[in-house]
Amino acid sequence: MIFCSNNYSTRPQSITLSSNLKTLLLLTIFVSLTGCGNNESNVSSGNKTGTLYWGNGTEPQSLDPQIATGVPEHHVIAAVMEGLVLKNRKTLEPKPGVAESWDITGNGTVYTFTLRDNARWSNGDRHIAQDYVWSWWRALQPALGNLYAYMLFPIKNAQQYYEGDITDFSEVGVKALDDHTLQVTLNYPTPYFLQLLDHYSLFPVHQATIEKFGTADQRGTRWTYEGNLVGNGPFQLADWKINRRIVVQSNPYYWDADNVSLKEIVFIPIENIVTEERMFRAGQLHVTSSLPADKISVYREAKDPELKIAPYLGTYYYRLNVRKPQFQDPRVRRALAMTVDRQRLVDNITKGGQIPAYAMTPPGTMGYYPKSDLKFDPEGARRLLAEAGYPDGKGFPATEILYNTNEGHRKVAVALQEMWKKHLNIDIRLLNQEWKVYLDTESAGEYEISRAGWIGDYVDPNNFLDLFLCGGGNNRTGWCNEEYDRLILDVAPSMSSHKERLEVFQQAETMLLNEMPIIPIYTYTTVQLVDSSVKNFDANIMNAASYKDIYLQPDQE
Amino acid sequence: MYRFAISRLLQAIPVLLMVVTVTFFLVHSAPGGPFSADKAVPPEVIKALEEQYNLNQPVWQQYLSYLGDVVQGDFGPSFKYSGRTVNELIAAGLPITAELAFYAMLVALSVGITAGVGAAMRPNTMQDYLPMTGAMIGICMPSFLLGPLLVLVFGIHLDWLPVSGWGDIPGDKILPSITLGTGYAAYIARLSRGGMLEVLSQDYIRTARAKGLSERLVIIKHALRGGLIPVVAFLGPAFAGLLAGSFVVETIFQIPGLGRFYVQAAFNRDYTLILGMTIFLSTLIILFNLLSDMLAIWLNPKLRQEIRGTN
Numbered sequence: 001m002i003f004c005s006n007n008y009s010t011r012p013q014s015i016t017l018s019s020n021l022k023t024l025l026l027l028t029i030f031v032s033l034t035g036c037g038n039n040e041s042n043v044s045s046g047n048k049t050g051t052l053y054w055g056n057g058t059e060p061q062s063l064d065p066q067i068a069t070g071v072p073e074h075h076v077i078a079a080v081m082e083g084l085v086l087k088n089r090k091t092l093e094p095k096p097g098v099a100e101s102w103d104i105t106g107n108g109t110v111y112t113f114t115l116r117d118n119a120r121w122s123n124g125d126r127h128i129a130q131d132y133v134w135s136w137w138r139a140l141q142p143a144l145g146n147l148y149a150y151m152l153f154p155i156k157n158a159q160q161y162y163e164g165d166i167t168d169f170s171e172v173g174v175k176a177l178d179d180h181t182l183q184v185t186l187n188y189p190t191p192y193f194l195q196l197l198d199h200y201s202l203f204p205v206h207q208a209t210i211e212k213f214g215t216a217d218q219r220g221t222r223w224t225y226e227g228n229l230v231g232n233g234p235f236q237l238a239d240w241k242i243n244r245r246i247v248v249q250s251n252p253y254y255w256d257a258d259n260v261s262l263k264e265i266v267f268i269p270i271e272n273i274v275t276e277e278r279m280f281r282a283g284q285l286h287v288t289s290s291l292p293a294d295k296i297s298v299y300r301e302a303k304d305p306e307l308k309i310a311p312y313l314g315t316y317y318y319r320l321n322v323r324k325p326q327f328q329d330p331r332v333r334r335a336l337a338m339t340v341d342r343q344r345l346v347d348n349i350t351k352g353g354q355i356p357a358y359a360m361t362p363p364g365t366m367g368y369y370p371k372s373d374l375k376f377d378p379e380g381a382r383r384l385l386a387e388a389g390y391p392d393g394k395g396f397p398a399t400e401i402l403y404n405t406n407e408g409h410r411k412v413a414v415a416l417q418e419m420w421k422k423h424l425n426i427d428i429r430l431l432n433q434e435w436k437v438y439l440d441t442e443s444a445g446e447y448e449i450s451r452a453g454w455i456g457d458y459v460d461p462n463n464f465l466d467l468f469l470c471g472g473g474n475n476r477t478g479w480c481n482e483e484y485d486r487l488i489l490d491v492a493p494s495m496s497s498h499k500e501r502l503e504v505f506q507q508a509e510t511m512l513l514n515e516m517p518i519i520p521i522y523t524y525t526t527v528q529l530v531d532s533s534v535k536n537f538d539a540n541i542m543n544a545a546s547y548k549d550i551y552l553q554p555d556q557e
Numbered sequence: 558m559y560r561f562a563i564s565r566l567l568q569a570i571p572v573l574l575m576v577v578t579v580t581f582f583l584v585h586s587a588p589g590g591p592f593s594a595d596k597a598v599p600p601e602v603i604k605a606l607e608e609q610y611n612l613n614q615p616v617w618q619q620y621l622s623y624l625g626d627v628v629q630g631d632f633g634p635s636f637k638y639s640g641r642t643v644n645e646l647i648a649a650g651l652p653i654t655a656e657l658a659f660y661a662m663l664v665a666l667s668v669g670i671t672a673g674v675g676a677a678m679r680p681n682t683m684q685d686y687l688p689m690t691g692a693m694i695g696i697c698m699p700s701f702l703l704g705p706l707l708v709l710v711f712g713i714h715l716d717w718l719p720v721s722g723w724g725d726i727p728g729d730k731i732l733p734s735i736t737l738g739t740g741y742a743a744y745i746a747r748l749s750r751g752g753m754l755e756v757l758s759q760d761y762i763r764t765a766r767a768k769g770l771s772e773r774l775v776i777i778k779h780a781l782r783g784g785l786i787p788v789v790a791f792l793g794p795a796f797a798g799l800l801a802g803s804f805v806v807e808t809i810f811q812i813p814g815l816g817r818f819y820v821q822a823a824f825n826r827d828y829t830l831i832l833g834m835t836i837f838l839s840t841l842i843i844l845f846n847l848l849s850d851m852l853a854i855w856l857n858p859k860l861r862q863e864i865r866g867t868n
């Protein structure tokens with residue numbers, strides 16, 4: 001048989017070339033069509049065996065939690081590793097993970113975690129508090145190139161250690177008091193600290209395994225390969241065929257193994273979302289990572305219950321380069337923001353149930369609903385633009401919208417171009433660049449208006465508002481306000497109550513919106529197709545599935 | 558023949574060196590680095606990564622040390638896929654792409670030659686017009702259109718064949734092979750028609766017919782060998798093209814072959830992977846061209862004479 005094989009071999013099968021190619025081809029097509037196994041779909045067979053088929057976007061670059069960045073990596077790592085705390089899959093409230101309980105003392109700066117007696121690594125080794133001290137030491141080694149090192153910076157002296165200001169790691173606020181007790185001291189009360197513990201950059205790693213394949217701060221060793229990786233999550237890595245599939249199977253040593261229903265998850269990297277949708281329709285996937293925008297309305301009109309749209313903790317926005325002459329006046333920046341008809345945009349262009357955004361922080365982030373006086377007001381915008389010296393758009397300098405090559409971004413840019421022409425009578429041109437070129441251009445500040453998006457790392461307004469600190473790496477607008485920096489860096493952390501802290505964030509957000517170095521456009525949504533047999537799959541704003549809770553049960557027909 | 562092969566192989570060395578040099582300096586001068594990301598990358602991290610991948614050295618030094626590694630067959634580590642070497646990625650993708658190219662070639666040859674020879678036997682009749690019109694459509698139809706069309710018809714509506722994958726589900730290799738092979742089938746049909754028409758008007762064919770051989774024997778024993786020379790000459794570049802150009806089909810059908818790595822590498826500025834793939838595919842193209850030339854010489858006595866003459 002040439003065209004089919006029932007094993008997963010990737011080697012070409014031998015074939016003898018006969019002179020009569022036509023006969024051979026017809027024969028092989030016939031044999032492969034009729035002679036190979038059964039044609040049961042993945043979904044149907046998976047429902048019987050407890051195997052979940054998961055469309056996972058791109059091929060993960062790494063499964064090392066202290067090197068990886070990106071959503072596909074996150075999905076796999078979350079299956080094979082676990083932090084001290086987990087999040088409730090619906091509310092995202094912290095709940096016990098490896099730590100069965102914790103005490104918070106010292107005015108919210110000292111966390112003492114009690115680890116489970118039965119916590120084990122997937123090779124059966126005991127999982128102890130010292131593992132966290134070592135793992136976080138590793139996470140703070142600059143040579144490792146950890147892009148998420150800043151997630152550990154709320155820990156006392158972590159930033160100083162990372163930046164080389166102190167060299168003795170014992171001065172960093174993480175101590176193993178005994179095998180089951182871990183004490184973490186923070187710089188200041190950090191209400192979102194428990195959430196950070198559920199981020200993979202703070203997951204523990206297995207010291208002996210890493211040292212077996214290289215040094216602690218060495219990138220790219222083979223410790224994350226199948227057969228090598230030792231984790232502490234509900235699943236363990238069973239197979240990794242690059243660009244093909246990653247298979248994880250339930251981990252018998254997991255502390256809560258009795259409550260894990262799935263036997264196996266197959267993560268399939270599918271970059272082409274059109275192909276992914278076809279695979280879903282053909283029963284090859286239980287869950288897709290996305291859905292093409294032009295298909296969303298089809299599923300919506302059909303009222304297909306498999307279409308899941310949920311708010312996502314992320315904001316799509318445009319940066320305005322305040323170093324450019326036309327954007328030095330905040331009135332011009334506000335005028336542009338006031339002429340974006342966000343409702344029309346999400347209804348007619350993006351179509352994925354996105355929520356119009358009138359502030360940077362998505363509403364409902366840790367109970368924070370930003371107040372904003374920004375609204376669609378072409379009349380007021382024209383007035384502002386005239387006051388700034390451009391009556392009816394006259395004399396407005398040549399301006400470009402920079403975006404990375406992508407059909408979705410292009411559509412949004414075209415819509416905004418048209419809105420600004422219609423309401424402000426200004427001509428804006430479009431400039432698309434390939435991803436890496438776009439990143440370079442934006443970082444160098446060689447743009448006027450630039451498309452941007454930010455997906456929250458943790459659920460707290462701080463994660464959205466600290467982007468715009470003076471000179472911050474993610475700011476890139478040239479905007480700088482010392483009072484804003486003071487509110488975010490000094491005032492908010494010193495607030496004793498959550499409510500007061502949110503009020504400070506509101507002040508900062510209002511300041512940002514008055515000066516408008518960015519134009520918030522919409523809050524992201526996740527749009528996925530989920531087979532009806534997948535139960536306990538609750539979309540949440542972090543797009544973080546709780547695999548240990550998922551089970552497969554086909555609906556009765 | 559051996560001297561011919563050896564001289565062609567020696568000529569390949571400067572060609573490959575040129576390919577390495579041009580590609581190396583092109584990728585290094587392209588805007589955007591391998592480690593730039595949407596999220597700001599701290600300078601400490603950039604420094605650590607550049608040190609690790611020798612990017613902190615002057616470009617000419619990087620070039621020389623890369624050349625040294627390549628000569629030993631080591632394409633280096635991939636920048637993007639932490640912990641994977643380029644050799645490993647090529648080894649993972651090559652068997653799949655080669656298999657796809659092989660089946661596509663099978664489709665192309667069997668359909669193309671049958672249609673082309675059939676058309677040449679009865680020129681300017683329906684037996685000629687129909688396959689040649691089909692061939693023209695086949696040449697014009699891009700695989701990014703044909704692939705989804707085939708999937709819609711045979712995968713979704715008729716539900717006969719899988720819509721994606723490679724070796725995972727029975728029959729999943731059929732649609733990609735046909736999609737990739739169709740364009741080449743069309744081209745081969747036109748080449749073999751042209752070649753056959755020319756040969757069929759030759760004297761030795763008339764002699765064969767005069768001997769009283771059946772038309773079938775005339776075609777198979779006498780005409781095909783000469784008539785298919787243009788097809789044979791096309792095979793080398795075609796097979797290399799199938800290997801290097803399967804990206805679209807691999808993407809449509811979710812096939813984990815070389816093409817996807819190649820394109821992703823360019824987008825990711827994965828310098829070593831771009832270079833490794835380029836060198837590897839260039840070598841293949843040179844080898845396949847050489848093979849098809851040797852095959853053509855073997856098939857064509859006139860060429861053999863010429864080679865002997867020059868030697």
